[in-house]
Amino acid sequence: MAEPRVSEAERELFGGPLRYDMGWSHHEHATLDLTMMSALRSMPKLVGATLRIAWNADRRALVAVAISEIGQGAAAAVGLLAINAVMHALLGGTGTAGHRLHALVPGLLAAAGVAVVNSALAGWSTSRAGRLEPLVERIATTQYLAAAAMVELEAIDDPDFRRLVDVAQYGPASARRMISACVAALNGVISLITTAGVLTVLHPLLLPMLILIAAPRGWGAMRVAQERYVSVMSWLEHVRAGRLIGNLLTERSAAQELRVHGVGPFLLSRYASMAESAEAEAERLASSKALTEWVAAALSGLAMATTYGTMFWLIASGHMSLAVAGTAVIAVRSGSASLGALVMNVNQLHEESLYVRDHGRFLVQAAQRAIPDGGAALPDEVREIVLDRVTYRYPDRESAALDAVSLTLPMGSVTAVVGENGSGKSTLMKLLSGLLLPQEGTLCWGDAEITGLDRAQVFERVTLLTQDFQRWPVTAGMNIRIGRPTHAAGSNAGPDGLQASVDYAGAGPIVAKLPDGLRTLLARVFRGAIELSGGEWQKLGLARTHWRSATSRADGVLIVDEPTSALDPQAEIAAFERIRRLVAPNRAVVLVTHRMSGVRHSDRIFVLHQGRLAEHGTHDELMAAGGRYAAMFDAQAAQYAPAPAASVPPPPHGAGPACGAPAAALVPTEDGDAVFDVSP
Numbered sequence: 064m065a066e067p068r069v070s071e072a073e074r075e076l077f078g079g080p081l082r083y084d085m086g087w088s089h090h091e092h093a094t095l096d097l098t099m100m101s102a103l104r105s106m107p108k109l110v111g112a113t114l115r116i117a118w119n120a121d122r123r124a125l126v127a128v129a130i131s132e133i134g135q136g137a138a139a140a141v142g143l144l145a146i147n148a149v150m151h152a153l154l155g156g157t158g159t160a161g162h163r164l165h166a167l168v169p170g171l172l173a174a175a176g177v178a179v180v181n182s183a184l185a186g187w188s189t190s191r192a193g194r195l196e197p198l199v200e201r202i203a204t205t206q207y208l209a210a211a212a213m214v215e216l217e218a219i220d221d222p223d224f225r226r227l228v229d230v231a232q233y234g235p236a237s238a239r240r241m242i243s244a245c246v247a248a249l250n251g252v253i254s255l256i257t258t259a260g261v262l263t264v265l266h267p268l269l270l271p272m273l274i275l276i277a278a279p280r281g282w283g284a285m286r287v288a289q290e291r292y293v294s295v296m297s298w299l300e301h302v303r304a305g306r307l308i309g310n311l312l313t314e315r316s317a318a319q320e321l322r323v324h325g326v327g328p329f330l331l332s333r334y335a336s337m338a339e340s341a342e343a344e345a346e347r348l349a350s351s352k353a354l355t356e357w358v359a360a361a362l363s364g365l366a367m368a369t370t371y372g373t374m375f376w377l378i379a380s381g382h383m384s385l386a387v388a389g390t391a392v393i394a395v396r397s398g399s400a401s402l403g404a405l406v407m408n409v410n411q412l413h414e415e416s417l418y419v420r421d422h423g424r425f426l427v428q429a430a431q432r433a434i435p436d437g438g439a440a441l442p443d444e445v446r447e448i449v450l451d452r453v454t455y456r457y458p459d460r461e462s463a464a465l466d467a468v469s470l471t472l473p474m475g476s477v478t479a480v481v482g483e484n485g486s487g488k489s490t491l492m493k494l495l496s497g498l499l500l501p502q503e504g505t506l507c508w509g510d511a512e513i514t515g516l517d518r519a520q521v522f523e524r525v526t527l528l529t530q531d532f533q534r535w536p537v538t539a540g541m542n543i544r545i546g547r548p549t550h551a552a553g554s555n556a557g558p559d560g561l562q563a564s565v566d567y568a569g570a571g572p573i574v575a576k577l578p579d580g581l582r583t584l585l586a587r588v589f590r591g592a593i594e595l596s597g598g599e600w601q602k603l604g605l606a607r608t609h610w611r612s613a614t615s616r617a618d619g620v621l622i623v624d625e626p627t628s629a630l631d632p633q634a635e636i637a638a639f640e641r642i643r644r645l646v647a648p649n650r651a652v653v654l655v656t657h658r659m660s661g662v663r664h665s666d667r668i669f670v671l672h673q674g675r676l677a678e679h680g681t682h683d684e685l686m687a688a689g690g691r692y693a694a695m696f697d698a699q700a701a702q703y704a705p706a707p708a709a710s711v712p713p714p715p716h717g718a719g720p721a722c723g724a725p726a727a728a729l730v731p732t733e734d735g736d737a738v739f740d741v742s743p
């Protein structure tokens with residue numbers, strides 16, 4: 064395949080051409096082998112996999128489809144024999160014209176009967192296949208979604224795996240289309256076998272001729288499909304990036320910067336430039352397809368001419384009667400049509416099977432990278448969680464994000480983790496919550512090491528509130544309840560029994576403002592839905608945290624990562640106070656924040672620096688030590704210290720505010736406040 068043109072926009076926005084190098088397919092020694100033989104070799108397995116899904120989904124429908132397709136094939140053979148009888152009566156019969164016409168009747172009646180049976184069978188097949196197709200797609204989609212949702216976080220962060228997730232999404236729709244392609248191919252195979260049988264009986268030369276007519280078309284269709292597949296695969300990232308840019312132009316989150324910073328026209332021109340390179344690829348594909356199809360049609364036409372030439376010679380030399388030749392012409396025409404259709408269907412099967420293969424490969428990899436099922440049970444009582452020299456390095460990074468970190472989190476305590484950006488705080492939280500596993504060192508819940516534990520039970524004990532917590536596009540009530548969705552809301556208060564959580568988070572006034580209270584839909588994408596401010600969302604997040612904590616009795620950990628970034632000063636003080644109140648004998652609270660005022664009351668503070676534990680102790684101990692923590696705290700406290708009095712130079716004479724507004728000056732009032740004085 065010729066290397067496509069790289070658009071300037073790709074270089075500018077993404078640093079270079081966005082192409083799938085297909086490296087992922089070499090990963091598992093499964094090279095992307097697109098030769099015709101390998102395609103044909105792998106197809107039975109892939110068709111078998113799809114049929115197995117169909118068999119498990121609705122075996123009666125599958126059997127019905129098979130019976131009706133076999134019936135149609137048999138009907139086609141009977142039809143040809145009836146036509147042969149008609150031809151013989153017409154061309155080879157003796158007697159008067161009236162006698163010959165009379166002899167035609169049984170053949171014509173048989174042909175009409177066959178046509179009726181054929182259409183009834185076709186209708187039955189269509190209706191049963193219509194049931195199977197969506198069923199197969201749904202099952203394949205469910206397999207895909209379930210597998211994607213169950214893989215380790217590390218797999219989600221792995222770009223190679225992400226690519227596989229991307230390409231596998233086409234699998235379910237292809238599996239659906241494979242059903243109809245299978246049905247059509249089965250129909251084609253059966254009618255071809257019957258036509259071939261009839262042709263062989265008519266004359267042994269006719270069958271090889273028929274194959275010669277269809278072979279070039281088969282080659283052409285296969286070649287076009289392979290080229291298209293390679294193109295789709297290598298342009299997948301490009302298409303994704305184009306879609307991303309398109310979405311950014313319409314997304315609400317980007318709307319403000321898009322307008323004020325003039326990003327809209329800029330992105331639009333880049334979008335057009337990327338679309339142009341995709342169009343160039345589409346044009347290249349179309350030209351190549353046209354050439355291939357032209358060559359295939361020419362070769363097929365040549366074979367057709369040779370066939371008719373041979374038949375002419377056979378009739379002329381007395382080796383074939385006119386009646387047989389008449390049937391043969393019809394049989395060759397219908398045979399080449401059904402062989403052509405069969406080639407197309409097999410080709411479609413081949414093309415779809417490439418995507419189904421990706422889907423299957425994804426399922427295998429996802430199963431290998433899934434969070435393991437089962438493991439040792441986590442006891443209800445866990446006195447502490449202990450990290451001992453825990454190290455974690457992200458797959459594509461050289462330096463460790465966490466390097467030999469040791470710390471203990473006793474139940475009933477508040478632990479704060481602070482450190483500069485990129486020091487490893489969030490990574491530590493992912494390890495604590497069981498989303499990542501230590502690569503070195505140990506992380507124990509009581510005496511049990513996390514790697515041997517049932518991870519589902521570990522997640523059960525963790526409550527997570529991160530800065531970018533999910534804002535679910537559902538009702539306000541569900542946004543709280545989704546903290547533990549399987550727990551039925553009681554009837555103690557509020558429509559969903561969530562009032563305690565709402566009150567805890569101080570979200571009462573927010574809910575009161577909502578037109579339908581907790582039942583208000585919080586998703587701007589839907590009509591009539593409401594959107595909340597960042598701070599209001601954070602309060603709902605806090606309510607969700609409370610709901611999750613309140614619905615668990617076993618020992619667990621509550622992790623809050625930058626929970627107050629969008630809160631106003633008063634709400635922030637209240638939020639830190641509320642989080643501290645969530646500590647309980649059965650709960651350890653871990654707080655990650657850059658707001659130093661929020662951590663000073665914690666029982667223990669750990670300071671991370673470049674993935675290592677730099678120091679730890681109480682606020683007073685760390686301040687007395689005068690290390691990193693004290694420096695960070697003092698730097699923030701200095702922001703609030705009274706500024707030294709600075710003399711503000713008076714405005715130059717005659718200079719005033721624009722638009723003729725009166726000049727304003729800050730003047731002290733009697734009670735010590737300052738107001739703007741706008742008096743002339």
Ligand SMILES: Nc1ncnc2c1ncn2[C@@H]1O[C@H](COP(=O)(O)OP(=O)(O)OP(=O)(O)O)[C@@H](O)[C@H]1O
Binds near residue numbers: 458460482
């Ligand atoms: N998914 C990831 N893949 C690769 N590297 C990552 C990933 N997440 C974090 N890192 C890297 O690991 C290091 C620690 O990141 P981490 O997010 O834990 O820091 P942090 O202390 O939480 O930072 P911040 O205060 O900015 O939130 C950083 O160098 C970061 O670039």
